[in-house]
Amino acid sequence: MTAFSTDAATGFPGVFHKPVHSPDDGGAAAAGDLGALPEWDLTDLYDGPQSDAVKGDLKRAKDEAETFEKTRKGRLAGYLAPGGDIGQLVAAIREYEELQELLGRLMSYASLLYSGQTTDPARAKFYGDVQEKVTAASVHLLFFELELNRVDDAAVEAGFADAGLAHYRPWIEDIRKEKPYQLEDDIERLFHEKSVTGAGAWNRLFDETMAGLSFQTEAGELGLEATLNLLQDPDEAKRKDAAEALAQTFSENLRTFTLITNTLSKDKEISDRWRGFGDVADSRHLANRVEPEVVAALVDAVTGAYPKLSHRYYAMKARWLGMDRLAHWDRNAPLPNTDRRKVSWDEASKTVLDAYGGFSPKMAEIADTFFKRNWIDAPVRPGKAPGAFSHPTVPSAHPYVLLNYQGRTRDVMTLAHELGHGVHQVLAAPQGALMAPTPLTLAETASVFGEMLTFQAMLKKAETPQLRKIMLAQKVEDMINTVVRQIAFYVFERRLHEARREGELTSDEIGRIWLEVQGESLGPAVALKEGYETYWTYIPHFIHVPFYVYAYAFGDCLVNSLYAVYEEAETGFQEKYFDMLKAGGTKHHSELLAPFGLDASDPAFWQKGLGVISRMIDELEGME
Template sequence: MFHLPLPVFDANTNSGPGGLGDLPEWDLTDLYQSEDDPKLARDLEWLEQECAAFAADYESKLADLDAEGLLTCVHRNEAISAIAGRIMSFAGLRYYQMTIDAGRAKFLSDAQEKITNFTTPLVFFTLELNRIDDAHLDAMLDANADLGRYRAVFDRIRAMKPFQLSDEMEKFLHDLGVVGDAWEKLFDETIAGMGFEVDGEPLGIEGTLNLLTDHDRAKRESAARELGRVFQTNIKTFARVHNTQTKEKEVMDRWRGMPTAQTGRHLSNDVEPEVVEALRNAVVEAYPRLSHRYYALKAKWLGLNRMQVWDRNAPLPMDAPKTVGWDEARAIVTEAYEGFDPRMADLAEPFFTKGWIDAGVKPGKAPGAFAHPTVTDVHPYVMLNYLGKPRDVMTLAHELGHGVHQRLAAGQGEMLSSTPLTLAETASVFGEMLTFRKMLEKAKTQQERKVLLAGKVEDMIITVVRQIAFYDFECKLHAARRLGELTPDDINDIWMSVQGESLGPVFDFMDGYETFWAYIPHFVHSPFYVYAYAFGDGLVNALYAVYEEQPEGFQEKYFDMLKAGGSKHHKELLAPFGLDASDPAFWDKGLGMIESMIDELEAMEG
């Protein structure tokens, strides 16, 4: 089934709040002019005809193809993916701009249903590929260099071989996928439609979450309690979505014979379970040295004996409230990118000038941030909810990193450009690191350096500790759902079981915080995605250490890695840097960088 190429939320041309300047909005005309664009109608017609022709030409015949014939088949499959991806990107991006608009929601649903129907006859493709004898397929890949380019794709397809069902069952599941998508839409629309009120001011979820970083502790508390109140009001809906999604996954996994709920994600990430387990264990073991230690330090700075959940993201008392206008944010990130390599800044420039970013906060817009790759013959689009916080500058650097990566990988074509999630966070987190280092370099005082260091440590804890806690929550949630229906209280208990462990003994948890699992989109849109953030952060910390130790020639190796997209395994991509993610000590190196920053912050207290 063809889905909208996945934008995972990390998270209008008008002046933003607080005079942020003119915030850009998307120009989607590079995809289609409008819903009524004749080109869109022609593409839908072509897609329907080409899917039928593809099935007529190749079904039950893949095993008889020679290398040249299989290459032609692959190229035709890529062309179908490109048109289907273009249509779904257009429909999806319009929807994310205004998720409460019934017309946009209908257009997306109708497009998804049509493309599902058109592509159902193509289900045979991967099934029949997996019936070709491995030795015969390897011989064809070795004999034809153009076909051999696709080896990584064939390897990932063949990894699913043990979990493949009958052709009829696979077609049934393909058709049924659109029903699962309806639960995702229900989640999105519920989140976007929720109204909050803090100190008499009506807000959406983004504006309310933003208040958790306010300097005024009373305002932070009001926002946290209002979030808990509204989540509780909607908790039955969120529990139903999670129960249904996790049960659907359990049924799929059971029929496929997958040993764990996480197996499918590991396969799609092209990463070994033991590598993820080594990452998870290294992070959990480091909780006392990282989050527990840092938050104890932060409590001291805030003059608190105990921290509440609304203090976790509180600004530091020595950090004066600051709003960063859009032009300044652009200049900061551009300078950081350019300082690493001018090509990075050149690749980022069109996002600002050609309508590739939608930055403003507006009612009904999806929360968070993402970079959407669309298709390889167009370009990515970045979505932000920019409120002018210093952290929003880092989010811009992060999403532009994704955009640069996606632009560089586009040369691989539709089937090879998509990077496994574990590596998809590399360029984004590296972009953040470059921006942070540039800002640190410009710090004029010890206090300014302290604020920057503390901010970076907090971001890393969110990226590593918080995401691994999320991963543990999901593991426990899916395991519990296999034993039966979960009440909202059951899910609340699972959430709280990982929160205290990850945040540390300095925290108290208000009544209502137990519902805060409800708004995390990853759990619904992309189960077990979250460990990719920790993977990416650890990987980038190790990469940056290599860059500092041996800067000569690093840029070329880095660009080669990004250009590779999904054409190589993580071992092959990291080898030129002398790194190996399958070595458990690798993760300690990345975590050690966070630890050293906390060391420096503690030393400043001395």
């Protein structure tokens, strides 16, 4: 449903991205090596959490939502009946859109403020208070989409003859896909109100628990980001030490994470059962506006390609590192002779903007705005949300990007990834609060395309075969992490949720599922050592947005095919690409890809995308 809710993603609608694993640099202490790192300016949303504007908008949201319900509820069918006033329905939709914008602005601000320091009690309280008030206000809006969906199909179709209503046709047709799964108004209201104390509360517990964890390493007591970063240290002893520190702390908190996972899985099963979803992932497919058979074709293609992708690459990497097998802490180890020079923030910014500009000056101009207007928060800080995301906020404002920048090449690629999202969100914003949001599968297209542009620009500058080899290997590893690893995550979630339907799972049972799936995906060249059975605990996607993860593989394979079209196109590609991004959520993936001659429903489509990765591995094998 569109009515603003924060029960699934702690206020971050569709913005949770891959955790950033970079080498440890001691966090803020090393910031000087990287130059001045930007911190975002949230005053474009509100001046501060105690500002009169926040208080006023919270009151206005409550009052206007109550008024909207009193004046519009029970009247929608009449607006579309013979002799009815369609103009009143159009006016109601516009009022509803304005309320979504208002609620979205409040929740976006609270979410972003909280993400900057999740361990701060004052910010946590503010976030929780705003979430409760936004949820309470949005309860009065729940009726609107439910009631609109109960209007006869023929009456709705006839109403599209009106230009004002026709403008909202993509949104109306989109929400009507939810019709078979919607419940009675009172039950929807109960689900909505209890989301704050149900799934939303468990999401928040996960975030605050994870942010508060510390890991005892030989380098000292570190947070999650810095400890994960050590898994890419050139010193095997440091990688092993970090891996064992991760396992130790995860094990100490296993009961909490197991309870969170069991509770949220059961909560989802209850919702799915009441709504009539059969498969554990059907609700995600619906939200993504992608057919289950398309996802199944993607999963089958990737799992079938494990031997020629991840299995083959990790066996080759073991040889490069002089090992019979890689331990799990060696999987992301740097290759011998890898340049460990830290990339300054200015250099990273220039690299990405130049790559974007090589594709289109317009794309670089939009991305540059993020730097000039402080829409990016880059430093590592204790308590800051891990990983990276681009939050679209609301169309009347602009996106904000969060990074944990530590100066590695992969951090540059993460910057390119999130700015891809940011450009997409800026271009889609004119569609308005109801039609700008994009399904996750297509949202990842712009981000991965931004990565690909940056990688190809950097690869062209490789001055030696050794440097080209290292860059290709890093890209292959990133693609394996984006495609193979994310599909393995999806398979893990499926097995976990299916098993949970039979009863509560113990930590050992979840760990066994994790090890089975990871073993299948990584292959015989990777040894999963003791402690790795706990590593499922820190993946935020499993908690915030179940089954989100296949969107990464969808986007990566799609971009591989899309980039091949770009390389072969003589003219016009950029215009088609921007038209795709501007569409926001107004078109199905089949409509958006048709101008490029691509069809995601064709199983051969996925083989093309995977073939790009395979050919890169072929080239690397030729360099041995």
